[in-house]
Amino acid sequence: MAAIGRVFSTRFTFRNQFLGHRCIPVQSASAVKRYGTATDDKDYALEMACSNIRYGVGVTREVGMDCANLCAKHVLVVTDARLARMKPVQTVLEALDSQKIPYKVYDRVRVEPTDVSFKECIDFAKGDNFDLFLAVGGGSVIDTCKAANLYSTKPDAELLDFVNAPIGRGLSIEHKLKPLIAVPTTAGTGSETTGTAVFDYLPMKAKTGIASRALRPDLGIVDPEHLITVPERVACYSGIDVLCHAIESYTAKPYNERRPRPANPKLRPSYQGSNPISDMWSLYALRLTAKYIKRATYNADDFEARSAMHLASAYAGIGFGNAGCHLCHGMSYPISGNVGNYIEEGYEPDLPLIPHGLSVIVSAPAVFEFTAPACPQRHLEAAEALGADVSKVRAEDAGKVLTDTLRGLLVELKVPNGLKALGYDTDCIPTMVGGTMPQHRLIKLSPRDVNEEQMHELFAKSMTIY
Structure with a gap:
């Protein structure tokens, strides 16, 4: 597969290297029937939003330059204890070092995060003046990093303020967040593309989450090397x-x-x-x-x-x-x-x-x-x-x-x-x-x-x- 090793950026474009040349119709006859004109109080519009995605074998090595391009002076790298000892994180830290960008590492993310583990990372982020957030890990890590960015940039907010109603207050996110780059190390959640952060809310013994376009990473770096x-x-x-x-x-x-x-x-x-x-x-x-x-x-x-x-x-x-x-x-x-x-x-x-x-x-x-x-x-x-x-x-x-x-x-x-x-x-x-x-x-x-x-x-x- 010659296309696998090629680095490319995509925003709403398809590649056909995995499925031959079979085309997917932009809008089939059934879709035309399904999506008619909204009436009464129904919505009538959709809004497409997505992170920038960069894909390629070894592309993680570019992340230091990305941080420099964003004028980062103090980066918070968020990961978990297992990954902190592995190549994906080491590659990220070497990339930051190569650009002489100061950083701190938070490596206590919990797999399947909870409200407690979210708060621990949020408190760590509040303790310093980070100007860029960098998540290296699976969905648990990326979601935790999103929460740390959200609440550290609004330090007076309570956790449930932005959590989906009726479990939380479901408030709209009006304040400006810091840039966030996500480097996914699993092929599952797609959290590098979404504005969603999910966690176990222990008082309820059920997951809930925060969903807002404001949470979307600015860049998702999809590097197949991390799946080996x-x-x-x-x-x-x-x-x-x-x-x-x-x-x-x-x-x-x-x-x-x-x-x-x-x-x-x-x-x-x-x-x-x-x-x-x-x-x-x-x-x-x-x-x-x-x-x-x-x-x-x-x-x-x-x-x-x-x-x-x-x-x-x-x-x-x-x-x-x-x-x-x-x-x-x-x-x-x-x-x-x-x-x-x-x-x-x-x-x-x-x-x-x-x-x-x-x-x-x-x-x-x-x-x-x-x-x-x-x-x-x-x-x-x-x-x-x-x-x-x-x-x-x-x-x-x-x-x-x-x-x-x-x-x-x-x-x-x-x-x-x-x-x-x-x-x-x-x-x-x-x-x-x-x-x-x-x-x-x-x-x-x-x-x-x-x-x-x-x-x-x-x-x-x-x-x-x-």
């Missing part, structure tokens, strides 16, 4: 997160069905609903993921596959970062927040946690069977992207075809068999439902409205998935 040493299960669950980002954003409620229409453009949410621009990124990411996720999971030496997944992660991030996710992600928040003793290979050995991608995928078969009647064609297109032959499938069977195709892939990826395998039983369902229903940013983007009774049923169906 990613453990198998990390590669698997990071890739599964890409898959769910793509399907959820592609099947989300259309942007012009969202209510209410904002009174001011600045109030338009970053999670707007599916739209013709996000559709292209999401569907392309899904096709890439279907082609490469198994190879990337089981063969760390397959540089082509892991590089492709790195791009798929960024593509899906652009898609869901503007369209949003829905029920799988909403349900994942209490699944991960109520973890008992579950420990996953490849992650922190003594830290009980359910990896984010795993917490998302266990509900996916139940969710997509539930949502399919709202937009069957979308679900069929997702199934086709995953390799299913949908040429003779009836619309009423769209949910079954997608979930059966998805289950086949999950078996090959050795994903645990549902919530029971993660330590939950049916007695946990009321707690799970209670942690999901306040996730308005997500569940209100479901193409099919869901109530508490239906949510209870979705969790029950997710106890086992095979």
